[in-house]
Structures are given as structure tokens and as C-alpha cells.
Amino acid sequence: MLLWIVVAAGVGIAICLQGATNGVLGARIGIAATVAVSLAIALGGALAVWYWSPRAPERTQPIAWWMWLGGLYGLCILAGAAFVFPRLGVAPTTALVVAAQLLTSLWLDHTGWFGERVAVSPARLLGAALLLGGALLVLWPRLRA
Numbered sequence: 630m631l632l633w634i635v636v637a638a639g640v641g642i643a644i645c646l647q648g649a650t651n652g653v654l655g656a657r658i659g660i661a662a663t664v665a666v667s668l669a670i671a672l673g674g675a676l677a678v679w680y681w682s683p684r685a686p687e688r689t690q691p692i693a694w695w696m697w698l699g700g701l702y703g704l705c706i707l708a709g710a711a712f713v714f715p716r717l718g719v720a721p722t723t724a725l726v727v728a729a730q731l732l733t734s735l736w737l738d739h740t741g742w743f744g745e746r747v748a749v750s751p752a753r754l755l756g757a758a759l760l761l762g763g764a765l766l767v768l769w770p771r772l773r774a
Contacts, residue, residue: 647707648710648714651664651707655715660708663711667711668703710722721768724763724767727760728761
């Protein structure tokens with residue numbers, strides 16, 4: 630369990646650093662070029678991982694159309710972050726992204742769309758409300774301006 634917590638924290642750090650660095654690069658070379666460069670690097674890494682990974686077993690279940698949307702979401706994340714990070718700042722953008730992730734994940738857990746169904750409870754709603762409140766407090770200087 631500790632390993633997964635550390636990996637999740639590392640993902641959070643990478644998301645924050647990716648948005649911040651892409652925002653700075655986007656200001657220098659443009660958002661479209663930044664997205665293209667970042668996705669080209671990601672594609673190269675993904676192809677290397679795919680090439681050297683063991684082959685997946687033959688699929689026995691059909692693949693629904695929506696299962697292919699991960700790349701589109703990745704493009705939205707990358708382009709959106711490159712656009713928003715320099716405009717709102719690293720901390721406010723990260724706070725809003727994390728709050729949106731938490732609210733979406735609560736809904737996905739509650740519906741059981743991607744796995745085990747975990748009902749929304751008062752404690753989980755309180756945690757989401759506290760995180761959303763924290764995001765608003767981090768964003769407050771921008772909201773006041």
C-alpha cells in the first residue's frame with residue numbers, strides 16, 4: 630500500500646511539474662508547438678515501453694469505443710495545462726485540477742463505472758468539500774483581483 634501511495638504522490642508531482650514547464654515553454658514557442666513536442670516525447674516513450682514490454686494476451690472481450698478516449702483526455706490535459714498554468718499560476722491551477730479530479734473520482738466510484746462501486750458517504754463528501762475549500766483559498770488572491 631505504501632508503494633502505491635508513493636507512486637500516486639509521484640504522479641501528482643509530475644502533473645504539477647508538467648503543467649508548469651509546459652506553460653513556460655508554451656509562452657516561448659506557442660501552445661500548439663508545446664503540445665506537439667510534449668506529445669512527441671510521450672509517444673516515443675510509450676512506443677519504447679510497448680516494444681520492450683511482454684505482449685498482452687489475446688483479447689477475449691470486445692473493446693468499447695469509449696475505452697480509446699484516454700489519448701484524447703491526455704491531449705486535453707496537456708493543452709489545457711499549458712494554457713492555464715501561466716494564467717492562473719501553479720498553485721491555483723493545481724488546486725483546481727485536484728479538486729476537479731476528486732469530485733469526478735467520487736462520482737465514478739459512486740457509479741462503479743470503472744470498477745468497484747464505493748458509495749458517496751458524508752465523510753467522503755466532507756473531504757471533497759474541504760479540498761474544494763482549500764482550492765478556493767489558494768485561488769483567492771486571483772479571485773479578489
